[in-house]
Amino acid sequence: EVHLVQSGGGLVQPGGSLRLSCAASGFAFSSYAMHWVRQAPGMGLEYVSAISNSGGSAYYANSVKGRFTISRDNSKNTLYLQMGSLRAEDMAVYYCARVEWGGYADWGQGTLVTVSS
Amino acid sequence: DVVMTQSPLSLPVTLGQPASISCRSSQGLVYSDGNTYLNWFQQRPGQSPRRLIYEVSNRDSGVPDRFSGSGSGTDFTLKISRVEAEDVGVYYCMQGAHWPYTFGQGTKLQIK
Numbered sequence: 001e002v003h004l005v006q007s008g009g010g011l012v013q014p015g016g017s018l019r020l021s022c023a024a025s026g027f028a029f030s031s032y033a034m035h036w037v038r039q040a041p042g043m044g045l046e047y048v049s050a051i052s053n054s055g056g057s058a059y060y061a062n063s064v065k066g067r068f069t070i071s072r073d074n075s076k077n078t079l080y081l082q083m084g085s086l087r088a089e090d091m092a093v094y095y096c097a098r099v100e101w102g103g104y105a106d107w108g109q110g111t112l113v114t115v116s117s
Numbered sequence: 118d119v120v121m122t123q124s125p126l127s128l129p130v131t132l133g134q135p136a137s138i139s140c141r142s143s144q145g146l147v148y149s150d151g152n153t154y155l156n157w158f159q160q161r162p163g164q165s166p167r168r169l170i171y172e173v174s175n176r177d178s179g180v181p182d183r184f185s186g187s188g189s190g191t192d193f194t195l196k197i198s199r200v201e202a203e204d205v206g207v208y209y210c211m212q213g214a215h216w217p218y219t220f221g222q223g224t225k226l227q228i229k
Contacts, residue, residue, distance in 0.1 A: 103168060104211070
């Protein structure tokens with residue numbers, strides 16, 4: 001069974017940094033692209049960032065480009081999202097997701113990022 | 118970016134009755150490999166999203182057969198043959214054919 005267990009959320013001041021982690025199990029982690037998706041309070045779902053299975057290619061939504069960095073450690077079966085220069089509009093629940101057949105086959109439990117002074 | 122437009126945004130349904138959600142994309146969703154990457158997700162209150170349908174009409178493992186997907190080109194539909202109480206939540210369509218992946222606004226299904 002696929003498990004994606006997230007950690008690292010919390011309260012951060014505007015302009016601050018935070019790193020999210022997503023520990024994967026139950027599948028061949030190094031074979032799959034992984035994404036981060038977020039959901040602002042009471043709102044819909046928004047793609048944030050993507051990384052290829054090898055980690056050699058990374059992509060970002062325009063709203064986070066230059067501020068967020070996605071990475072993965074295939075030896076540890078773990079996905080990361082380093083978030084910097086955080087803004088109020090980055091406040092959301094962040095989900096990691098495994099990509100299969102052109103969509104998100106599995107999701108993490110979500111982690112809340114609160115940006116407030 | 119590809120815009121995904123869902124309707125209705127609110128869907129009150131009587132238990133045991135059918136329900137249908139429409140999703141229209143601003144561009145066709147056939148990828149270069151010939152597959153159509155249109156997905157449907159269910160998000161129950163307080164839970165992570167869960168994929169129900171991939172590639173227009175394929176049910177994910179464990180998804181009840183009362184859920185079905187159809188469509189082509191830019192018009193797609195999710196149907197629930199007989200709504201049950203556990204189906205309450207928000208339903209999203211999502212395209213994975215063009216970069217970046219984009220979602221519809223969501224349709225909130227509630228019991229009448």
